[in-house]
Amino acid sequence: MKIDGSALIAARQKLRANFPGRGEIGSPSIGTQEWLAEQAHVSIRALQYLERGEGSLSNLKKVCTALGISQWQQLIINYGEDYVSCIANRFVDFRPSIYPPENPETFANSSLLMTLDPLTLLVAKGKFETILLQEVNATLTGLAEPITYTWLAEVSLTPNGQGWLGWVKEVEPMNLLANDVPMNVPIMFKQLCVPQVSWGAFVDAVENLTTSQLNIEVCLIFQNFTKKFKVYVSVDLLKILFNEGRNKYLSPLPYRAQLKAIV
Structure with a gap:
């Protein structure tokens, strides 16, 4: 064992x-x-x-x-793996790290951030009381090079959120209750890539794609096992949102894009 x-x-x-x-x-x-x-x-x-x-x-x-x-x-390694389920089936948000209206000349070169809104976690009863989630990473593929991410913060990207990034609190290892109750946490991810991909480079890369989707593999690292799942993003819908964003804000680049996740 x-x-x-x-x-x-x-x-x-x-x-x-x-x-x-x-x-x-x-x-x-x-x-x-x-x-x-x-x-x-x-x-x-x-x-x-x-x-x-x-x-x-x-x-x-x-x-x-x-x-x-x-x-x-x-x-015990892998103990309780089957008792944990994870999914992100609502929205994926892409945006630059700085607020475009106040930084019209520089936001294009700021780092691309990605949010899963929300990440849904559920731990079933019967095996233990709590389980430790240590880290969440993600990899975005479908572009010329993959973009690797790790969790940054719990956010609220609604109009009631705090500031452009909707910052609520920095995320850290958390004990999840084994209570059969879904826990919804909107998680913003920061890039691990060096150098980081800018917002402008991301928009240009997407608009030059001939493929139909981007793939996001999410990896949740628990104390003694990992759980992985995939989310898919429509390239055609991203292009439509980019065009609508340019028209809405009369900007050479859109300010952000939020679209339905495909699971």
């Missing part, structure tokens, strides 16, 4: 930090492998295997009990 051995090491070393030294023969210091093996009633070899990421369910439960880890199931 594959497990997250690093979590066991971290918990043991946290104890050891308060009790330095190796102890004495027959009386190992708290937090050492020898001490933990004794407390858990497992062999040193079995503990070492667990910390390297392999071992039996029985030994894992014993060691977690000795370390005070109540959610021991979550240390």
Whole structure:
């Protein structure tokens, strides 16, 4: 069985930090492998295997009990994967990182941002109480080069949102409740590419495409597994929105584009 051995090491070393030294023969210091093996009633070899990421369910439960880890199931690699569902089936928003009306000469060269509005997450009851979502990444393909993203912020792109980017708060690892209740989080993504693709370059690239769609692969990284799904964006509809945006704002470039996601 594959497990997250690093979590066991971290918990043991946290104890050891308060009790330095190796102890004495027959009386190992708290937090050492020898001490933990004794407390858990497992062999040193079995503990070492667990910390390297392999071992039996029985030994894992014993060691977690000795370390005070109540959610021991979550240390099993891929545990609970089938209990988590993720989708983004409403809107995809593309926009420059700076506000066009106040920056008419420079917004075209600002970084392209992408938002899934919203990202819907659901964790089913029955396996655990919570599960840790560590990170969300995305890759946009269909252009000459893929654009890679990571989550930046929870946003509100409605008229009630704060500013051009609709900033609500920076996103960070979150514990999702296993309660069968969908959680909707509008997530804005920043680019990981170097150099970053500008808004103007993105608009030009889309308008020169002869293909029908762009693809977005979303990867959600949980504590011990990942979930992936795809969202598709219509190129023809993007071109229509770009043209409407130019006409609406009498601008050489549209200000933004928000369209229905295809899943």
